[in-house]
Amino acid sequence: MGIITYFAAVLLGWAELPVMPAAEEVRYVTHWVSADGKAAAAPDDPGRVRNYTVAWDVARMQPLWVAYPMHPWYDGDAGRSNSWRPDPAVDREQQPDLRRSYQPVGDHGRYSRGHMLASDSRQRSMAMNRQTFHFTNSAPQTQNAFNAGIWLKLENLEKEWGLRGGAGITDTLWVVTGSTFQSGYRLVTTDDAGNTIPVPTHFYKAMLTTRGKGVGKPVSECSADELRCVVFYLQHLGHPTGARPGPQHMMSVDDLERVTGIDFFPMIAPEAECVESRYDPAEWGMQ
Numbered sequence: 001m002g003i004i005t006y007f008a009a010v011l012l013g014w015a016e017l018p019v020m021p022a023a024e025e026v027r028y029v030t031h032w033v034s035a036d037g038k039a040a041a042a043p044d045d046p047g048r049v050r051n052y053t054v055a056w057d058v059a060r061m062q063p064l065w066v067a068y069p070m071h072p073w074y075d076g077d078a079g080r081s082n083s084w085r086p087d088p089a090v091d092r093e094q095q096p097d098l099r100r101s102y103q104p105v106g107d108h109g110r111y112s113r114g115h116m117l118a119s120d121s122r123q124r125s126m127a128m129n130r131q132t133f134h135f136t137n138s139a140p141q142t143q144n145a146f147n148a149g150i151w152l153k154l155e156n157l158e159k160e161w162g163l164r165g166g167a168g169i170t171d172t173l174w175v176v177t178g179s180t181f182q183s184g185y186r187l188v189t190t191d192d193a194g195n196t197i198p199v200p201t202h203f204y205k206a207m208l209t210t211r212g213k214g215v216g217k218p219v220s221e222c223s224a225d226e227l228r229c230v231v232f233y234l235q236h237l238g239h240p241t242g243a244r245p246g247p248q249h250m251m252s253v254d255d256l257e258r259v260t261g262i263d264f265f266p267m268i269a270p271e272a273e274c275v276e277s278r279y280d281p282a283e284w285g286m287q
Contacts, residue, residue, distance in 0.1 A: 015208060015219040016067040016174035017053060019263040026064060027056040029089040031131045037073065037124040040131065049073075051128055052117045054087075054136045061096045061197050062139045065178030065262070066116035070162025076123040084113060087134035095135045096191035102140045103190045111189045111199065112148075114141030116177040118155040121163065139179050140189045140199050146236060150243045154205060154232055157245060161207075167284050171215045176206040176264060179236075187237075204233045206256055208265050219265070224272040229265065230279040231256045247281040 020026070031054075033040060035047030042048070052068035086095050096102075102111040116137050122128045131137075141147040160166035162173035179200035187199035207230050210217060214226025231251045253264050253276035268276065281287065 013218060013220065013267060014050070014053075014067075015172075015265065015267045016069055016176060017266075018055075018065060018067065018176055019266045020055070020064075020261075025058045027058060027090055027094070029054050029056060029087065029136065031089070031134070033125070033128050033131075037128055039125070039127045051122065051131050052137070054116075056087075056090055056094070056136050058094045061094070061191070061195060062200075063116055063136055063178065065176050066137055067174075067176045068117050068121075070121065070158065070173040070175055072163055072165075074122055074124050074128070075163040076125065078123045078126045078129050080119050081126055081130045081133055083130050084133045084135065084138075087136040090136055096195055096197055097193040098135045098138060098191055100192050102197065103192065110143070111140035112143040113138040114147045114151065114203075115155075118159065120155065121159050139203070140197060141203070142237065145239050145241070146203075146234075149241070150234060150239045150245060151203065153243075154234070154245045158205060158207070161209075161284075168211070169209050171210045174208045174219075174265070177204070178206075178260070178262075179203045180260060200236055202233060202235055204231055204256060206231045206253060206264050208253075208268075219267040220269055222269070222272060224275040227268065227272060227275045228280070228283055229253050229275060230284055233259075245286075247286045250279055250281055250284075250286065252277050252279050 031051040032048040033051050052066055054066045055064040057064045084098055086092050098113055101113050104110045117132050119129055119132045122132050161169050180202045182201040185201045188196050189199055190196055210222055210226055211228055212226050214222040231253055232245055232249050233251050234249055
C-alpha cells in the first residue's frame with residue numbers, strides 16, 4: 001500500500017488507521033486475506049478482507065505502528081505458524097534479518113521478536129496467522145519481563161474484548177499498536193545481518209469501539225456518547241514478574257497524540273472528538 005492508497009483507505013472509512021504527515025522513510029502496507037479468511041489475497045482480489053496495516057519505519061527497521069480490526073470473524077483455532085519471514089510487500093534490504101531473532105548486545109541480553117498484532121489474535125486460518133509472522137510485524141522486546149509478561153496479558157485482554165465480547169463490546173474493536181522512543185533512549189540490538197536496531201522505550205495500544213445506539217454505525221456518524229476509546233501505554237523495561245495492565249498504564253487518545261504527534265482515529269466526527277480526551281477504567285474492567 002503506497003502513501004496515496006493509504007490515505008484513500010483512511011478516507012474510505014477504515015476506522016483504525018491513524019493519519020501522519022507524508023514521510024519518505026515510511027512504507028505503508030496492508031495484508032489481505034480472501035473473503036472466507038482461509039487464504040492470503042492480493043490487493044485487487046474480489047471480496048478481499050484486510051488483515052492488518054503496517055507503517056514501516058525504514059530507518060529504524062521496525063514498525064511505527066500496526067493497525068487492525070478485532071472482531072469474532074478473525075477468531076478460530078488455526079494454531080501458531082512460527083514461520084518468521086521477510087514481508088514480501090517491503091523491499092528486502094529495508095527489513096531486518098530476524099530468522100533467529102534479535103541478537104544480544106553488551107550486557108542487555110537477547111530481545112524477542114515481539115508481535116505488534118498478536119499471533120493468537122489471527123486464528124481463523126493458518127494463512128491469516130502466517131501473515132503475523134512477517135518481520136514487519138515485529139519489534140525488539142525483552143522476553144520474560146515484557147513480551148511474555150505484561151505485554152502478553154494486554155494482548156489477552158485485547159483478544160477477550162475484541163474477539164469474544166469482553167468488557168461489554170458488541171461491535172468491532174479498532175486497534176493501533178505501536179512504540180515510542182522517549183528522549184534519551186540508548187539501548188540497541190542487532191539482527192542476524194549485524195544491522196543496529198534501536199530498542200523502543202514504550203509500547204502502546206490505542207483502542208476504539210462503539211456502544212449503545214452507535215453499535216453498527218460508521219464511526220464518523222457516531223456521537224461522543226456512542227463511542228469509547230482508551231490507550232494502554234507501557235514502559236518497556238522495569239516491570240516486575242507478574243505485572244498486569246491496570247489503570248496506571250492507561251491514558252487518553254489525546255495524551256498519546258501529544259506524545260507521538262500522530263492523529264489517531266481521524267474518522268471520529270469533529271463534534272465527537274471530546275471522547276478522545278477521556279477514558280473510564282471501569283468501562284474496560286479496570287478498577
